[in-house]
Amino acid sequence: MKPTFTEKLLEWNNAQNTRSMPWKGEKDPYKIWLSEIILQQTRVEQGLAYYEKFIAAFPTIQQLAKAPEKKVFKLWEGLGYYTRCRNLIATAQIVVKDHKGKFPRTYDQIKELKGIGPYTAAAIASFAFNEPRAVVDGNVQRVMARYFGISTPIDTTSGKKLYQELATALLDTEQPGIYNQAIMDFGAVICKPQNPLCSVCPQQADCEAFKHDLVKQLPVKEKSLKKKERWFYYFIIQYQSKFYIRERTDKDIWQSLHEFVLYETDTPVQSIFQDLPFLKTLFGKQSYSVSHISKVYHQQLTHQLIHGQFITVTTVKPVTALKDYVLIDKKQLKQYAFPRIINTFLEEKSSLAQLF
DNA sequence: AATCCGGGGAT
DNA sequence: ATCCCAGGATT
Secondary structure (H helix, E strand, O other), X not given: OOOHHHHHHHHHHHHOOOOOOOOXXXXXXXXXXXXXXXXXXXXXXXXXXXXXXXXHHOOOHHHHHOOOHHHHHHHHOOOOOOHHHHHHHHHHHHHHHHOOOOOOOOHHHHHOOOOOOHHHHHHHHHHHHOOOOOOOOHHHHHHHHHHHOOOOOOOOHHHHHHHHHHHHHHOOOOOXXXXXXXXHHHHHHOOOOOOOOHHHOOOHHHOHHHHOOOHHHOOOOXXXXXXXXXXXXXXXXXXOOEEEEEEOOOOOOOOOOEEOEEEEEOOOOOOOOOOOHHHHHHHOOOOOEEEXXXXXXXXXXXXXXXXXXEEEEEEOOOOOOOOOOEXXXXXXXXXXXXXXXXXXXXXXXXXXXXXX
């Protein structure tokens, strides 16, 4: 006999949950996996278009596994957390090579794959294979913290353990997939982060947070993130009809994306014209001409604020001092994945007028 | 245990 | 501005 919470949740799911998504009820583990990776820390509304694009481009895991990496990253461009994309490719290749194209069928095997943690493994195992594993995502944590009135922070080791145990106890082991889907929908539709719909909530009578007016305070998060600022000066160096770009490979933001010639500082430079020794160092005695300096663009990341400025430079000879950078014809540029701050610049009409 | 990894939407 | 999103990997 399951707790009343589970009964009421499933009742709500049957009678009132109208939330519809393309992967709901899906049984193909490939499609479930793809949707779950895309949706990690990503809103359904934001991930939806990417899911459709990926399914259209790669209907099977075999096709994804053999696709050129560049093409996959171009599809992922703009979605963020690019390690997910790298792991997506690696996992597709592992499943095809080591598992003969058949997606692993148990939670433990699934969790071994790259980019798959406790949440995603539980989601795939329950949705595709009916294994009784409880998902714990942001929705589930919030619902349980409020329903039970728990003030243990969700972003601690003990908190994660506690919420996983609670979720497991509440799970309907007869229909784990339906239950997991239901509690996440419930968190997204009723027990929302802001302005939850307590007035129409079927759990209201037993909700500890509602009883004690703690709905707004729960769940508790312990850590606050520290941010740092970085200044990126991008030199768009044109030689004939080509530009220098490189792939970002350091352990840093935007790994596997591309960029123009970068000069980075941790404080803004006083004047692009006077105080930037970078260009002179780069060109030495070679001549160059600066044709345009853009406004300052900004991009807010989780832990960083990026200030970006774009300096368009033309030269009549190749720049030999540029290591790692390669010359790409301007017509080929759109094949490469760039960070949003660069695409924002490229998409502005004034920028295009300078470059093309 | 702490930190990092994006981009977008709501408030 | 701040929070949060169908989290996971690294140190």
